[in-house]
Amino acid sequence: MTQYHIAQLNVAKLKAPIDSPQLADFVANLDRINALADDSPGFVWRLQTEDGDATGIDYFGSDQIVNLSVWESVEALHDYVYRSVHVEIMRRKKEWFHKLAESHMVLWWVPAGHIPSLEEASEKLQRLRKSGPTNDAFTFKKTFPPATEAVEVSSNTLGGECPAT
Secondary structure (H helix, E strand, O other): OOOEEEEEEEEEEEOOOOOOHHHHHHHHHHHHHHHHHHHOOOEEEEOOOOOOOOOOOOOOOOOEEEEEEEEOOHHHHHHHHHOOOHHHHHHOHHHHEEOOOOOOEEEEEEEOOOOOOHHHHHHHHHHHHHHOOEOOEEOOOOOOOOOOOOOOOOHHHHOOOOOOO
16 A cells, blocks of 8 residues: 655745845744744655745746645644644734635645655646645645555456356
8 A cells, every 4th residue: 555645735925025024024934934844743845945945936926935845644734834833924924925816725645755846736726726625636624535546456357257156
């Protein structure tokens, strides 16, 4: 059986340029909050540039920043987001980010060892926006377990006939 990890993408639309005085406190806390994630139980990986964060990646546009990470479980990610010092930053998000009309965060299962690309993450976010939560793209409010690998049984395995007939 394959072990799965949870991947997450969060997109935020900036109220001002990343180097503006309005976002200075957010930027000043990035290293501390990223280090907290890196040291949190269940953390596996996060997208970052040589600067140690992902604020310079403008995949979704220069006015948006992304957070893409992989965790051992939904519970580990949830604990980091809602039960750690990270909550201090979450409480202040209205100061720095616009509220988006569409979903801005998505979760999905990946095989352990898989590092998701921004293209993959974007596709998952679009799928969530189009179809709502499914086992392929979901949210903390409605999670799904990892898909189990289907066992394929060839008709040749039993000689093409049911032995009970």
